[in-house]
Amino acid sequence: MLGVYISDDELELLITDLHDIYGYDFSDYSRASLRRRFERLYSIDKYLSVAELRYRIRTDADYLKRVIEEITVNVTEMFRDPTFYKTLREEVLPLLATHHFIRIWHAGASTGEEVYSMAIMLHEANLLNKSLIYATDINPSVLETARKGIFPLTKMKQYTENYIASGVQRDFSNYYAAKYGHAKFNEEFGKRVIFSTHNLVSDQTFNEFQLIVCRNVLIYFDKVLQDRVFQLFNDSLDTFGFLALGTKETLKFSKVVKEFKLLKPGEKIWRKTI
Amino acid sequence: MAQDNLEKKIKLLVIGGSAGSLRVIVGVLPHLLSPLHVAIIIVLHRKNTHEDLLTEVLAPKTILQLKEAEEKEAILPGVIYLAPADYHLLIENDHTFSLDASEKINFSRPSIDTTIESAAYAYGDGLACLLLSGANTDGVAGMKIAKSQNAVIAIQAPQSAEMPTMPYGASISMAIDHVLFPNEIAEFINNLS
Numbered sequence: 256m257l258g259v260y261i262s263d264d265e266l267e268l269l270i271t272d273l274h275d276i277y278g279y280d281f282s283d284y285s286r287a288s289l290r291r292r293f294e295r296l297y298s299i300d301k302y303l304s305v306a307e308l309r310y311r312i313r314t315d316a317d318y319l320k321r322v323i324e325e326i327t328v329n330v331t332e333m334f335r336d337p338t339f340y341k342t343l344r345e346e347v348l349p350l351l352a353t354h355h356f357i358r359i360w361h362a363g364a365s366t367g368e369e370v371y372s373m374a375i376m377l378h379e380a381n382l383l384n385k386s387l388i389y390a391t392d393i394n395p396s397v398l399e400t401a402r403k404g405i406f407p408l409t410k411m412k413q414y415t416e417n418y419i420a421s422g423v424q425r426d427f428s429n430y431y432a433a434k435y436g437h438a439k440f441n442e443e444f445g446k447r448v449i450f451s452t453h454n455l456v457s458d459q460t461f462n463e464f465q466l467i468v469c470r471n472v473l474i475y476f477d478k479v480l481q482d483r484v485f486q487l488f489n490d491s492l493d494t495f496g497f498l499a500l501g502t503k504e505t506l507k508f509s510k511v512v513k514e515f516k517l518l519k520p521g522e523k524i525w526r527k528t529i
Numbered sequence: 530m531a532q533d534n535l536e537k538k539i540k541l542l543v544i545g546g547s548a549g550s551l552r553v554i555v556g557v558l559p560h561l562l563s564p565l566h567v568a569i570i571i572v573l574h575r576k577n578t579h580e581d582l583l584t585e586v587l588a589p590k591t592i593l594q595l596k597e598a599e600e601k602e603a604i605l606p607g608v609i610y611l612a613p614a615d616y617h618l619l620i621e622n623d624h625t626f627s628l629d630a631s632e633k634i635n636f637s638r639p640s641i642d643t644t645i646e647s648a649a650y651a652y653g654d655g656l657a658c659l660l661l662s663g664a665n666t667d668g669v670a671g672m673k674i675a676k677s678q679n680a681v682i683a684i685q686a687p688q689s690a691e692m693p694t695m696p697y698g699a700s701i702s703m704a705i706d707h708v709l710f711p712n713e714i715a716e717f718i719n720n721l722s
């Protein structure tokens with residue numbers, strides 16, 4: 256960012272501080288993105304030197320929350336990439352429907368737009384009542400927002416377009432109540448969701464799932480960490496379970512790829528074969 | 530055109546464009562010669578991100594390999610990379626790509642500023658940037674950073690641009706090394722090495 260430049264060495268010091276003092280390990284994250292995020296924090300909070308930023312981080316435990324909020328990228332959308340949701344609806348949900356109980360994990364769920372999209376699709380397929388969605392993220396603040404299920408009303412136009420593009424003809428506005436510039440999603444959706452912090456870098460598997468959705472999180476990780484997370488997902492999936500990644504992410508070069516089959520060319524959904 | 534020694538160490542060219550730039554690029558691509566000694570990254574603003582056919586449109590126009598940049602991919606000379614729709618394209622110090630889904634910058638994702646800025650830190654004076662036609666000023670701030678890292682700065686001649694705002698914005702913000710008309714761009718690129 257113009258006017259601020261955090262050098263390679265300074266960036267490593269900031270990463271080391273977060274690890275040594277608070278146990279948050281960002282050492283396997285993409286440096287170009289981390290630098291931008293730290294530079295952004297530096298500008299917004301008007302620091303005069305990197306030393307001053309480091310001092311605040313090292314001495315003010317309350318400030319850590321803000322640092323985690325700002326250096327993670329939490330941008331998300333409902334029904335982002337409509338063809339992805341179309342494939343989920345048409346080709347994945349019918350297979351999940353055969354289970355007595357469906358467990359889905361959204362890893363890196365951010366403020367929950369993706370989770371509510373999933374809950375709406377499950378509802379439409381009459382599967383919501385027998386489903387449980389685990390929505391996790393490293394950043395506790397975004398999960399607070401997700402729990403509320405309240406999103407800016409200004410976004411609904413685009414979300415409705417995405418929803419329709421995903422191939423449904425229902426009235427999207429039935430799913431939320433508009434009030435004071437906000438859209439509050441019906442409570443039935445949130446009821447089937449467990450929101451919890453979970454750090455993909457350091458936390459273990461906590462259940463077995465039929466579907467794991469982790470989109471636009473792995474782009475921030477280096478290859479070594481990506482492979483570790485793929486292993487974690489592999490360990491957390493039922494046989495014949497599904498793993499869904501972001502449009503620009505792939506399992507192709509991972510160590511676990513042999514245990515998966517691509518559901519269909521062009522979509523980033525894999526099915527575990529063993 | 531004066532191709533001085535400055536251009537002899539260029540490893541990467543980033544081309545940024547918005548409204549009115551696609552036509553320029555389509556005109557330049559057929560004239561690029563193989564082998565090309567630098568890597569090229571093209572960052573273009575586009576409206577429709579759901580159906581993105583830019584790679585399919587541009588690849589047949591050149592004998593060089595033209596592909597969408599993939600995350601973690603190593604940047605190689607002689608290859609033309611397109612920034613994918615709906616992500617920012619970042620360059621790591623080890624000359625690989627990262628993708629980033631963060632906020633739009635200048636109402637754009639991909640943003641030209643973001644790619645040029647990270648390329649400036651990763652390539653320093655091994656970077657050249659070229660800003661084409663556009664109705665906003667995305668790219669100008671990035672070029673200023675690139676300039677501070679001794680990158681080579683080029684713009685499309687504003688009077689030749691369908692939308693001059695972008696190259697003009699650059700021209701009033703810093704000293705420009707090369708002001709190019711569309712029919713001079715291919716030669717400029719072919720001479721980079």
Ligand SMILES: C[S@@+](CC[C@H](N)C(=O)[O-])C[C@H]1O[C@@H](n2cnc3c(N)ncnc32)[C@H](O)[C@@H]1O
Binds near residue numbers: 365397501
């Ligand atoms: C760009 S958002 C993606 C949101 C959503 N999945 C989507 O694709 O729209 C990335 C999310 O990953 C989270 N994240 C980053 N590092 C993480 C980690 N180590 N463990 C869990 N979540 C992480 C961030 O906090 C952020 O909310």
